[in-house]
Every structure is written in C-alpha cells, then in structure tokens.
Amino acid sequence: MALANSIHKQYLGTSAAIGSLRQAFDVLQRKGLISQSTKGPFWHNLDEAIHHIGEAHFPACWLDIGGVEKLEDLKSKSPAELCELAGKLVRNYASREALNKLEDLGPDARDGVFYQWTMFNMDVLPYLQLREAIKSGEIGRIEDFLPLLLFRFSGGGFPKYTIEILELLQGLHREWPEVV
Template identity: 45%
Template sequence: MSLCHSFHHQFYGSSRNIGLRHAFDILKRKGLASPSTQGNFYQMLSEALLHVAEAHFRDLWCVVAGIDSLEKLRDYSPEQLLNFANIILDKYASTNALDEHRMHPRDRQDDIIIEAIMFNRDILDFINLDDAIRVGDVGRIRDMLPRLIFRYIGGNHTNYSTELLELIQGLEREWPDDLVLFMLRFCWVANPTGKPNAFLPFDEVMEHNIRDTKETFETLGPSTSWEYLKKTTASIPMRRKIKDHVEDQINSFHRGKSHTDPDKEDDITTLQASYARSKIHHYNPRRQLPKEDQLEDYNAKGSDLHTLAKVINSWLEKRITKRATTEDWTYGYESSEQDNADIDMQASM
C-alpha cells in the first residue's frame, strides 16, 4: 500500500504530461486524485497501475518490433522475441536509458520519453514485489529492500526508509542466522488457503482475521463472553473452509467472488492507442516541459551518495543512545525506615 501511494505521489503529474492523471482522465477513473487508506482506494489504484503498465509495455512491443498489432509478434521466432524483450528492458526501462537521454543538451531533451522510461523502470519494481508476495518468494522481497529504500528516501517517506534501514541492519548484521530464517519463513507472508499464488502479507492476513472475527463469523447472543469468543475464534479457519465449500457447491456467490473487471482489456487497449498516437516511446527533441510539470526521479534522488549518507547518519544518531549501567531499586519512591529495616532483616536471614 505504501508503495502504491509512493507511485501516486511521484507519477500523478498534470494534464500536460503523461503521468497517472493523464491515464485516469482517459479512462474516466474517479476517486483517484488523492491517496487514501480508506475504502477500496488501494485496490483501485493498484489495478490502475497494472493497467497503465501493461499499456506501456504493449506499446513498447509494437515500437521495438516495428508492428502495429501484437498479433504480428506470432511471426517472430522465440530468439527474436527474447531479443525484443532485452531491447525493451535496456533501451526503454532502465537507468542507463534515462542517463542517455538526460545527457543531451537541455534543448534536445525529450521530457515525454524520459518520463515514460522512468515509469517503465520503476513500475517493474512494483510488479516484481507484487508477484513475489503473491507466490511467497521471500528471497525476491529481500532483494528488493535496497531499491525500496532509494524510493522512500527520494520521496521523503522517512518513516518507511527508517523502518527498512532497521530491517536490513537486522537481516544483514545483527540477527543470528536462526532468527533471520524465522523472520523470512514466518513473519513476512502467509498462505491462509494453501493454494498456489495465494500468499498475503502478514498484516493483511490479520486484517482478514479481524474481519472474520467481527463480521463474517460474529459471535452474538446473551451467552457471549470472552471465553466463548476465544473458543469460536479458534474455529474460524475450519468455518472458512466450510463456507467456501458450501458456496462452491451451491454456487450462490461464485459469480461475485471470481468476477473480473470486464473493462480491463478495453481500458488497456484505449491507453495503448493513446500512447501510440502520442508516440511517447519515440524520441522527439522538441518535447520539453516546464519545470513544474516534470516528474521527479525518486530512485535517483534516493540513491545519491550524499543524500543516502545523510539519511543513514541521521538514522544512526537516533539509534545510538546512552544507557544507564546502574540499577535503581527504589521504584520511584523514597524508601522508609521500615523498608530499610525489612531489607536488613532479609539480608541477615
């Protein structure tokens, strides 16, 4: 969720560039102008990000292969398709590609293709992390931590950058191997169903537990007590399985549970057509944007050595504190003569 909000903050943009606002206006998506933690904003935003990303990369396949329809990719061999994929990654979704375009004199820079390449590069991190969580690949999640730190530092998300610095310090320097293994196996993601591609972050699993305890399997009646609630809560995993089995057999909620957005393909096609008309992945030296309309590069800002060192030193200063080496047995009050007499008596015994 924090990563989604970071992308919204960085790439929302204005009506004059190709940021998320441009895409939301084309798709007529309402309620995505301001980040929120309430309702279904996160679900709507993450879905929109994936749609925009797919439209970007579909357009790139057409640009690199020199075709006007993805169907024509069937005419190419696997080796040619792999070569196209490498070109897309190297020339249109990497930091090296950004640096090449930024090396041009200012009057020869194409701000539109720079923003497109920056979005392509950064959204791959979001897709990678989302997929790693879903399949339960904690190794990939661990490998993503440094890149997430760069993003959070560049976006001035100090709480998240501090949290990740603490996590990396523990994983790489302080925690013993058995604690690291325990954290990776049992504290990051969980699979409440046991089905493939059904892992969830632990905090989301707890939200599901709270929902089932308070709403889905709510305990009611005059005999309700904390002891009874403890007993019913322990049975929730089995009651979920019974509920899902009944729904599957009767099929009363099957449509509602498995239904996907029928407009996904239409949305992606609409965005791809817009990107193709605007030629966002074609270099045009005449496309310069005003300073206020240019999108910031969070990864570049966060990975700057001076900025990175400043954040790490600030974190380190707060982490190192003076600790008392004496013990105070008065517990905050002055001992009386009777207390001292009792202590002397216990000592003599």
C-alpha cells in the same frame, strides 16, 4: 501500499500535463485517485490503475522494439530473439541507461513525455514484480527488492518506511541468526 503511494506522489502531475498519472486517470475515467487515502478503496483502485497503465505501456514498447504492427506478429520470432528484444526493451524504455541517453540530448531536444514515461516504466517494473512476488510468496525475490525500496522511500520522503527497511536489512544481514 507505500510503494504505490510513492509512485502516485511522484507521477500524479496535472490533467494538462501530458504523460502524468492524473491525465491517465482522466482517460481511464478513474475517480477518487487524485488524493491519497488510507481509508476506503483507494489503494486497490490505485494498484489496479498502475497495472492498467503498465499494461498499456509495455505492449506499445514491444510493438516498437519488435518492429511489428501487431503483438501477434511477435510469435514469428524465436525465443532467443524475444529474449534479446526483452533486454533491448528494458534498456531503451525502462532503464537508467535510457534516461541518460535522453538527458544527453539536452532539455530542448529531449521529448519530455517520452522521458517521463521511461522513468515511469523504470519505476513501475519493480512494483509489478514485487506485487507478483508477494502474491506467490517468493520470499527471496521480496528480499531482493529491499535495497530498491530503501532508496525509493528515502528519496521519496517516506522516513518511517526508510527506517523500517534499514532495520529489516540490519536484522537480516547483521543481527539475526541464519535460521530466522
């Protein structure tokens, strides 16, 4: 929940801002997602909206990176080619490397919307992976996300969650016996 709220806080923007979550909420006709809430269906609706936005972004990235007109055209690629394309997709559309390349262009030459959505993709991929790990009960994968959550909460202004993650990491790696 806290990770979804952090993404919401960072990317909400305005209705006029192309590439903001608020604009996506308007296009998807999602009501009640502008103000964060701990009561009611806010988190469920936000989680669903984040999934839908991700479901729209990544197929578009696959079309571009694969050089195809339709997703079905990717079936003609070998598994090795698809694996290579997946790595290229992450590097070009959802990584710090992609953001660095865009930053090197300078603010005048940089496509602001592409920059914003590359950053969103970079943040939403771990969110989607963490949700899947939680659903399937993969404790090792969940534990692998703790350092990322620590930095996300620390940088996003969530001090209580930052302290909780720090205490959990301290316990797991320094204090608690291995059986715990």
